[in-house]
Amino acid sequence: MPSWLTEWEDEDPIEHSRMKAIERNAEALGVSTRQMMESAGRALAEEALMQSPEQVLVLCGRGNNGGDGFVAARYLARTMECSCIYVSGDRKGDSAANLKALTACGIPLHEVSCREDISRLADLFSSADLIIDALLGTGAGGNLREPIASCVAMANESPAYILSADLPTPGISADAILAFHRSKGIATSIADIGIPLEAECFTGPGDLLSIPKKPENAHKGYGGKVLVVGGGPYQGAPYLAGLAALRAGADIVFVASPHALDCPDLIHIPLPGRISGEEICDLLIKYAREADSVVIGPGLGAGSHDVVLRVAAAARRAVIDADALRLPLPAGGETIYTPHAGEFARAFGRDRSGNNETDAAIVRDACTENGIILLKGPTDIITDGRRIRFNRTGVPAMTVGGTGDILAGVAAALFCRMPAFEAAAIAAYVTGRAGEEAALAIGDGLIASDLLLFIAQILYGD
Ligand SMILES: NC(=O)C1=CN([C@@H]2O[C@H](COP(=O)(O)OP(=O)(O)OC[C@H]3O[C@@H](n4cnc5c(N)ncnc54)[C@H](O)[C@@H]3O)[C@@H](O)[C@H]2O)[C@H](O)CC1
Numbered sequence: 001m002p003s004w005l006t007e008w009e010d011e012d013p014i015e016h017s018r019m020k021a022i023e024r025n026a027e028a029l030g031v032s033t034r035q036m037m038e039s040a041g042r043a044l045a046e047e048a049l050m051q052s053p054e055q056v057l058v059l060c061g062r063g064n065n066g067g068d069g070f071v072a073a074r075y076l077a078r079t080m081e082c083s084c085i086y087v088s089g090d091r092k093g094d095s096a097a098n099l100k101a102l103t104a105c106g107i108p109l110h111e112v113s114c115r116e117d118i119s120r121l122a123d124l125f126s127s128a129d130l131i132i133d134a135l136l137g138t139g140a141g142g143n144l145r146e147p148i149a150s151c152v153a154m155a156n157e158s159p160a161y162i163l164s165a166d167l168p169t170p171g172i173s174a175d176a177i178l179a180f181h182r183s184k185g186i187a188t189s190i191a192d193i194g195i196p197l198e199a200e201c202f203t204g205p206g207d208l209l210s211i212p213k214k215p216e217n218a219h220k221g222y223g224g225k226v227l228v229v230g231g232g233p234y235q236g237a238p239y240l241a242g243l244a245a246l247r248a249g250a251d252i253v254f255v256a257s258p259h260a261l262d263c264p265d266l267i268h269i270p271l272p273g274r275i276s277g278e279e280i281c282d283l284l285i286k287y288a289r290e291a292d293s294v295v296i297g298p299g300l301g302a303g304s305h306d307v308v309l310r311v312a313a314a315a316r317r318a319v320i321d322a323d324a325l326r327l328p329l330p331a332g333g334e335t336i337y338t339p340h341a342g343e344f345a346r347a348f349g350r351d352r353s354g355n356n357e358t359d360a361a362i363v364r365d366a367c368t369e370n371g372i373i374l375l376k377g378p379t380d381i382i383t384d385g386r387r388i389r390f391n392r393t394g395v396p397a398m399t400v401g402g403t404g405d406i407l408a409g410v411a412a413a414l415f416c417r418m419p420a421f422e423a424a425a426i427a428a429y430v431t432g433r434a435g436e437e438a439a440l441a442i443g444d445g446l447i448a449s450d451l452l453l454f455i456a457q458i459l460y461g462d
């Protein structure tokens, strides 16, 4: 494992949604949920054995937390008296498979569906000296429903030592909590369940889970209104960014540029040859204030930096790209900076070393208040000054001009509906993945606009 990965630390305690994303990333890296559950259940059994119990009762819910319990019971059944109470109902995947495996072990299994079923099993609670709480984990929600509520009450009334799997079922008086991979906010110990650190610090398909789902009754504009300010010597750049923003879910995209290109999906705001002067500035500020996010820079050339600074300042959310990345640094209410190595040196006064560990620290230190940096390269580095994420999707063919414009547009669209750090990380992941798909479909002759064909599918396809 690269040395700089061992330095990795992510925010502790971890959000449940972030844990789901990491598990999904681990799957994509080849570690199956079945492997994770087996590791979790085995760790749970070993933690229970450290209490030298004589009689163990395992309480299993209907989800994957229950699955952990089935695995633990299977290990414990080999060395001691162990019985299992499990909530009836449709269970699927790894949890169902582990219930089936446990059934083959011949330990006493009790299926319960109501409070009366639990009352009939009162002896199991009173005779156990250790109870494993595998009722609810990160999937818990709302008030406890039966028969889980009665399980919790009976467990709390029993004299047994209670060991909770991953996190305590709400209301249970746990004596110990064995969290899996990372603490969920309260843990007495943490078990490594084989999730590679890359699942946590590299972007992956799990990161897409944090994209807000568009409600059925979404109104026009839900996806966000994006303004792109650019064009000048490179007339196509702002249009690539604009189309990428649409493909990434923006509803309305304005392109303020001196050149009118025939893009019926984009709304063109005509500008004079050079983006400068009070009149232009006022016009752009008006549009910037009305936009949910503003991209400034694609193809801009050496436009008037004064205008760039003022338009950015009028933006609630700004993506500062390409020629806008120069000192003094433009900033919106919140800002995503998307420099490549040269622009990073110019705008932030630091040189990328090429070593991910060194660069991660350099970029993290360069972050500004309310500004996050997506430093593009063979491995992109995304940081908000505290968290760091790496992205290694993409192909060498993406060095073709315009892919940075695509990235800026995708980031701006996601920024309309997500926090800056997550929007930038996902934009890097999706743009690289689109490049991979384009290279598969088209080969080395891919051009930036080919990526547009794949962005929506990667973002919203599953
Ligand atoms: N996903 C993985 O790769 C791994 C997960 N691990 C363990 O799985 C749980 C999270 O599992 P999940 O199925 O998402 O949720 P739960 O098992 O916590 O519960 C869902 C289950 O419970 C029902 N439910 C929810 N709230 C209530 C309530 N208030 N009253 C009654 N019933 C409720 C809901 O309907 C579902 O049926 C995680 O914590 C880990 O323990 C593995 O450890 C590793 C791999």
Ligand SMILES: [K+]
Pocket: 065, 133, 134, 135, 136, 137, 164, 165, 166, 167, 168, 169
């Ligand atoms: K639990």
